Amino acid sequence: MMVRTNWLGEFLKHSVLLAGAIVVLLPFYLMLSYSLKSPAEIESNTGGFVGSQEIMTDRRCIKAGKPAEECDMRPIVYNYTAAFSEAPLVRYMLNGVFVTVSIFIIQVLVALPCAYALSKLKFWGRDVVFGLVIFCLLIPVHAIALPLYIMLAKVGLTNTYAALIIPWTISVFGIFLMRQFFMTVPDDLIDAARMDGMSEFAIVWRVMLPTAIPALLAFGIFSVVAHWNDYYWPRVVITGNRDLMTPPLGLRMFKSDLDGNEYGPMMAATTVIVLPLVIIFLLAQRRFIEGITMTGMK
């Protein structure tokens, strides 16, 4: 094949991609920049990326009756302290971690044994169960949200952690993914374990689980990203109880609480919520892209 580099073509391609990258990155840039600047700088779009960081006075602090010198601070300090003091951001983040981790652990506890049975055990009705898994893959989450909400309301579980977690305990996609993965594990491995006198339970957790780490990691990334970012379901089942809110829902409440021109603190809160996943993504880019596309069918 030809090896001559077409420098003009290369330059044009980079120009197009660079223009796209600027549009894609614009909101991230704004989010960070607004979280650093003073209200006046935000409204007039001045001050570049970080603003002048001139000392400003926190009006709420004055209203609270604190001495004036305590209320003077740099915009960056003001924005981030206001974000953490005006909204229970830490609580939201801990809720987010608790809910996403619980969901993932329960999904694995349910899916892994099922996937093992579907791929390595022979029993009556196996094809029926696998058919059921495939059928359930077709059901979109948004279509069962309303009946699930009614069912949870009927048993009095709305506004609980359980409501945030229960609907996601079953991941048919996880079962499917694990089952496909286990199909590639040689039967000899399992036979050898049985010969050693291991019980079927021990085989699942001490033989199959370690071999499934790569698939579990991909599934874990998919699951954690999906549930950390999920807004729809928490919005449906959590009404008003701030102690249970996950980060996106908390942010939404924060937004409706503000009187409109508190862009700085708002963007500081947004940054705090968006940043963890973005940083982890940048550190483990390849795995993330693989994990999310491999699970793209959901």
Added chain:
Amino acid sequence: MGRSRVHLWFIGPAVILMAGLLIFPVFVAAFLSFTDYNLGNPSFNWIGVENYDRLVSRSTYKKMFTASLTYVLLVVPISVALGLGAALLISSLRIGGELYKAVFFLPVMATLLAMAIVWEFALHPIVGVVNDILRSGCDVGLLHALLSGSWLGSDPLQSWYGHACAEDFPLWLGDKRYALGTIAFIGIWQGFGFNMVLYLAGLTSVPRELYQAAHMDGADSAWERFRLVTWPMLGPTNVFVVTISSIRSFQVFDTVEALTRGGPAKSTYVMVYAMFEKGVKQNLLGIGSAITIVFLGFVLILTLIQVYFVNRRVHYA
């Protein structure tokens, strides 16, 4: 044999949860869609197909279907085309491909609700940067002439840009002519990187020899290579990307709920938002369930189209 029953312990929890949390709810929705049920009422009345009748006759729901379909028809073609374009450009780069890939994938990862709020600020009619940037172009003679078409001799006020410079730039989310397009823009911004990654995976599976063969047959231009080799070989990827994007965009909710609440004038009243508003906020579970069932129907049709095409696809490899 102690082993003979152990599978029940393994599949039991999964089967029970599937039945209870996935299949049973579909039946509940189907059942309630024929009633006037609401939470707090001990009983309900059978009202037959009245809910469905409303869906096809009331203007609110006509607007709902229009909004959802328009959104899908805006987001799917554009995000698929951008995804393919980005993938083709990136895969043909000598250096820097990985960097663009990471940048374009960033919105897929980031919390959509949070980024929607940032876009709302950016699109604010008065203090937002988008209108600020657009406005600043009005004062640059050359740019204004170029964008308003007056360099071709036409009246600048006739063009969108020239007119906006003279009057003002749109309110975007606050204007019923622009709101849905703006929501769709955020959807495209968020989703095209996902399509790009799927296309990049599809492109790596195109055998190199085919390009060589095309080269020997005299297909030298990039366009010829794309038309004769890349595009046909991407067939299965295309089906997958289009159906996945359609299903995803049918489910749009976060941006609508946070930025427009279905307005202005129901111009962004998409199905999942309608389901939420009727069913959860207004406690009208009958009509909410009817919307659910219609929504489920749409998604199932899309999925079946996908399955049909995937099964029919030609295997080249």
